[in-house]
Amino acid sequence: MLRQPDPKPDILARRDAIVAGLRALLPAEAVIAEPLRLKPYETDGLSAYRQPPLAVVLPDTTEQVAAVMRFCHAEGVRVVPRGAGTSLSGGALPMADAVVVGLMKMNRILDIDYADRCATVQAGVTNIGITDAVQGRGFFYAPDPSSQLACMIGGNVSMNSGGAHCLKYGVTANNLLGLKIVTVDGEILSIGGAHLDAAGYDWLGLLTGSEGQLALVTEVTVRILRSPEGARAMLAAFSSNEVAGACVDAIISSGIIPVALEFMDRPAIHACEEFAHAGYPLDAEAMLIIEVEGSPAEQDDLLARLRAICERHDPISLKVSQSAEESLAIWKGRKGAFGAIGRISPDYLCMDGVIPTSCLPDVLRRIGEMSDAYGLKVANIFHAGDGNLHPLIMFDANDPDSFRRAEEFGADILKLCVEMGGCLTGEHGVGVEKRELMPVQFSASELEQQRRIKSAFDPGWLLNANKVFPLVGS
Ligand SMILES: Cc1cc2nc3c(=O)[nH]c(=O)nc-3n(C[C@H](O)[C@H](O)[C@H](O)COP(=O)(O)OP(=O)(O)OC[C@H]3O[C@@H](n4cnc5c(N)ncnc54)[C@H](O)[C@@H]3O)c2cc1C
DSSP: OOOOOOOOHHHHHTHHHHHHHHHHHSOGGGEEOOHHHHGGGSOOSOTTOOOOOSEEEOOOSHHHHHHHHHHHHHHTOEEEEESSSOOSSSTTOOOTTEEEEEOTTOOOEEEEETTTTEEEEETTSBHHHHHHHHGGGTEEOOOOOTTTTTOBHHHHHHHTOOOTTHHHHOOGGGGEEEEEEEOTTSOEEEEEOSSSOOSSSOHHHHHTTOTTSSOEEEEEEEEOEEOOSOEEEEEEEESOHHHHHHHHHHHHHTTOOOSEEEEEEHHHHHHHHHHHOOOOOTTOSEEEEEEEESSHHHHHHHHHHHHHHHHTTOOSEEEEOOSHHHHHHHHHHHHTHHHHHHHHOSEEEEOOEEOOGGGHHHHHHHHHHHHHHHTOOEEEEEEGGGTEEOEEEEEOTTOHHHHHHHHHHHHHHHHHHHHTTOBSOSSSOOTTTSGGGHHHHSOHHHHHHHHHHHHHHOTTOOBSTTSSSOOOOO
16 A cells, blocks of 8 residues: 655645745646646546645746746745656656646647757657657657557656557657756756767766656657658467467567567457457467568568567467558557456556566466466556566455555566566656565665765755655655
8 A cells, every 4th residue: 555755744734825826926727726626636547546736737838847846946845747647657646745747738849850850849748749740741759658649758758658669769768869857946957959969977868767856857859760661560379478478589589670569468369359359369368469660572571580480489370460450450459458458447557567588488477377376367468579568457446455465466576577687667667656666676775876866956855755765754
C-alpha cells in the first residue's frame, strides 16, 4: 500500500492564501482549487493510487511557469509537474500539500526546420502531434509510446519514454536535441538546440528521465526523420512463451534489427483480437509482431531472413501483412492492448522492467510460475526486441488481498529483472510505484549520489518529492 510524505501543516493551514497568490499570477481560469474540479488531477495512469492536490495551475507560457515556480519556491510549496497524466508508475500522483503544474495548455508547435531536421514544440504538444505536424512533408518523430495520442512530449522527456519502434530508432533520449526548462526557483534556462552535440556537461542526458524532479520542461527540440519508403509486419505464432522468447533471442543475436519486435502471450492475443479483429492466431500460446521497413527489395530480403529464423522455431503459423490496412489492424491491436486487457479485467497493474533478451525464455517461465503461486492471471505484452517486459497483472480492486498480492507479484517480477542483470524500469519510470525497490537496483552510496544530484537542482526537495527515492522518515 502506498505511503505518502507527511503534508506540511503550515502549507495546509495557508491554503487559501496560497491559492490567492497563484490567482494573482495567472488568469482566473488557470487556477483550480474547488474539490470537484480537482478530481481529474488526483490520479494518473496508475489509478490504484489517488490524492487530491492543494491546487492545480494551468499556465500557457514559459514566463507563467517561471512566475508560479518563483512563488511556490518563496512560499515553500511543493510542486508536481503534469503532462497528460498517463504515467503508469504514478509519476504525476499529487501530494495533499502540493500544487500540480499542468503543462497541457502549452500545446503549440513553435518551429519546424526541415533543413536541419528538427522541430521545437511546447511541452504540452502530444507525441503524435509532432508527427502530425511534419508527415505532410514526409517526416516523422520516431519514439511512439502506445499512449501517443494522449501523452505529451514534456512527459516523454521526463520519463525517457519508448515505444514499439524504439528498437530501431532509440528512445526519447536518442531523439532529443534541446530543452527550455524552468528551475525550482523560477529561472528560465535553454539547453542544447538544433544541433547534435552541446558544450559542457550532458545536461540533456541528466534531465531526460529525471521524472519531473530536477526542473519543469516547457519547450522541447526533437529530431525529425524522413519517413521510410514502406513497412510490412509479419505475425509469427508459437506453441509456447518459451519458444517465442527463444525466437526473439535468435533474431536479436543474428544481428538483424527489425524496426519493431513485439511479443504477446495467449491472454493478450485473445483480448486484442476481440478488440481489433486483426487476424491474430487464436490457436497460439504466443505471437511475435515483427516489422521491417525500407524499399520493397529491402523489405523482401529482411522478411526472408526473419522467416528462416522463425521457421527454425517450429512456428504454428507465419503471416506477412499484404496491405497497409492489414498492417494498421495489426498495430491497432498492439497499441490498444492495455485498453483491451481492461475489457477482461477492469483492474490491472502494468509492470515495466528490462532484461537481457537472452533471458526471455527463463523469465517468462518464472513469471508463469509466480502467476500460479499468487493465484493471479497475467498477460504479457511487450517490446521484446529490447528486452522491455510489460506483464499486466490482473486483480480485483474491491478485494484488498487481491491488490496486495498483485503488488507483491509485481515487485517479485522487478526483482527478477534485476537478478537477471536487467533493470527496474524500461520506459515507465520509477514514480511512486517502484520507489521502495530502488535499493534492489542501487547500493546505498549510489542512491546517496543520486539524492545529491536532486539536491543540487532542488535543495528544498519541492519538485515531485514523493517520487523515485525510497521515503525516509514519515
Ligand atoms: C495505455 C498506455 C500505454 C502506454 N504505453 C507506453 C509506451 O509504449 N511507452 C512508454 O514509454 N510509456 C507508455 N505509457 C506511459 C506514459 O504514457 C509515458 O510515461 C508518458 O511519457 C507520460 O507522458 P504524460 O504527458 O502523460 O506525463 P505525465 O503522466 O503527466 O507525467 C509523467 C512524469 O513526467 C513528469 N512531467 C510531465 N510533464 C513534465 C514537464 N513538462 N516537465 C517536467 N516534468 C514533467 C511528471 O511529474 C511525471 O513524473 C503508457 C501509458 C498508458 C496509459
